[in-house]
Amino acid sequence: MITMNKFRLALIAAVFTLASSSAALAQAPLKIGYTSVEYVLSQMPESKQIESDLKAYSSQLEAQLKSKYSDYQAKAEAYQKGASTMTEVVRADKEKELTGLQTSIQEFQRSADQSLQQKQQTLLKPALDKLQKTIDVVAEENGYTYVLNSDGASPVLLHGPKEGDISDLVLKKMGVTPGAAAAAKVATPAATATPVVPASTKTKTKTKK
Template identity: 80%
Template sequence: MNIVNSLRLTFAAAVLTAASLATTSAQAQAPLKIGYTSVEYVLSQMPESKQIESDLKAYNSQLEAQLKSKYTEYQTKGEAYQKGAATMTDVVKADKEKELTALQQSIQEFQRNAEQSLQQKQQTLLKPALDKLQKNIDAVAEENGYTYVLNSDGASPVLLHGPKDGDISDLVLKKMGITPGANTVKQAPVAPATAPAPAPAGKTKTKTK
């Protein structure tokens, strides 16, 4: 999961409204002026992006460790069941099978929830950076007389064409005290915690009731 890429949809609506806060009087006195910015570019320049990426990777590692622990427990109990199944009473055998089934379901549920949990963590980590970016886009738009600011990122960008002097990306960075091109961060993908589909080792199969 690429942090910057995953923000495109999040910012699509936010950036569209970035300069709509210009005063009514200013709009009446000046002609319509439309600017655009690459949200992806600006975010990659912000120093916060590196820390966000690091924190997100650390959280993903925690999820992977929890999943590994669950899977190890399942394998250990599955192997123990296989070795002792022949000497178990029907009651004990049924109880062990029920326990293994419950563990298997727990692993599957954890895997389903891991990606959602990672996305929620990402949103929490990103909020301060998003608020900062929105605030500076608003400020640059008002200071430079832009009535609207569009986002030029994405497979289906809001902006289809625009003059170079309409690009306010570097103005936004300078407004935040960032030298354009100085803090580019290469984003590494962060995949949600996953593990092989659990199944007891050997030939003995658990019963699903």
């Protein structure tokens, strides 16, 4: 009987504790804000330098790619003009060289795309770190429990009241005057132009008998 009474008392205490905790959670303010990371980044002074550096880097890669392709074109044209007079050995050697250049161009293109993405991430990191720290400060100062990002094709935020948007608060905290309208997002330079490289370098020619 004593054991049963103790069990009942423990159960009552547990229920009371759970109810109290739930009531406390219900009374705790839950304030959710959201921001457009792209909008804030576009307004930050760093964005112009980031865009300029990315454009310059992209231009360098594109110049290297065009140089490689010009070399390929020149040698391909020379092959086309002289193939009919070449011996089988020389012709095979030229075709092997052209195939190697073609492969080199394709590999450089893939490497350039990856390099450009890495460059963008490197340039953006300081700005993103600064943005995150500022969001943390603004959230704490204004009592926001959560802050969501409203950007992207599948944004975390699907709907929210205007007063929940803390983008301008974040900009002001960084000393930036928000624009009257959202400026263009920090653009990623277009991938370096890929010259159209023939799938095959071999050309059928008539062999002189």
